[in-house]
Amino acid sequence: MSTADDLTSLAELHRLGQLNDEEFARAKARVIEEGAAPGEAPLVKAVNRLRRSLTDRWIGGVCGGLARTTGVDAWIWRLGFALLALWGGSGLVAYLLLWIFVPRETAPAPALRQLGA
Numbered sequence: 001m002s003t004a005d006d007l008t009s010l011a012e013l014h015r016l017g018q019l020n021d022e023e024f025a026r027a028k029a030r031v032i033e034e035g036a037a038p039g040e041a042p043l044v045k046a047v048n049r050l051r052r053s054l055t056d057r058w059i060g061g062v063c064g065g066l067a068r069t070t071g072v073d074a075w076i077w078r079l080g081f082a083l084l085a086l087w088g089g090s091g092l093v094a095y096l097l098l099w100i101f102v103p104r105e106t107a108p109a110p111a112l113r114q115l116g117a
Contacts, residue, residue, distance in 0.1 A: 006031045051105035052098075060099040 007028065014024040056064025056074050063081065067074035084091025 003031060050102055052102050054105055060095070061104065062095055062098045062102065065102060065105065066098075 010019065010024060010027050010031065013019045014021075019027065050065055050069045052061035052065045054061060056067065058078070063074045063077035066072070066077045081091040081095050084094065
C-alpha cells in the first residue's frame with residue numbers, strides 16, 4: 001500500500017469517527033515519516049530518530065532516548081551501561097560518545113513558554 005493510500009484510509013477512518021483528532025494526527029505523522037525515505041532500512045530510521053531525552057534522564061538523557069527509540073525500558077539500558085562500565089570501562093566510553101554525538105530532543109512549545117523563552 002502506498003503512502004497516499006494509507007493517508008486516504010486514515011482520513012476515511014477519521015471522517016467516520018473511528019479516530020479522534022489526536023490519533024489521526026499521530027497516525028498521519030507516522031505514515032508520512034515512514035514514507036519519506038522509502039529506501040531506508042528500519043535500523044537506519046531508528047538511528048536517525050534517536051534523541052537524548054529531556055524528561056527521562058539521570059545524567060545526559062542517553063538511556064531515556066534509547067528506551068524511547070527501542071521500546072526497552074530505560075532501567076535496562078542504565079544497567080547495561082553500568083555493567084559495561086565495570087567491565088573494562090567500555091560502557092562509560094559508549095555512554096560518553098552517545099552523549100556527545102546524539103542530539104537532544106527539542107522541547108515542546110508550551111514547555112518553552114513556561115521556561116520564559
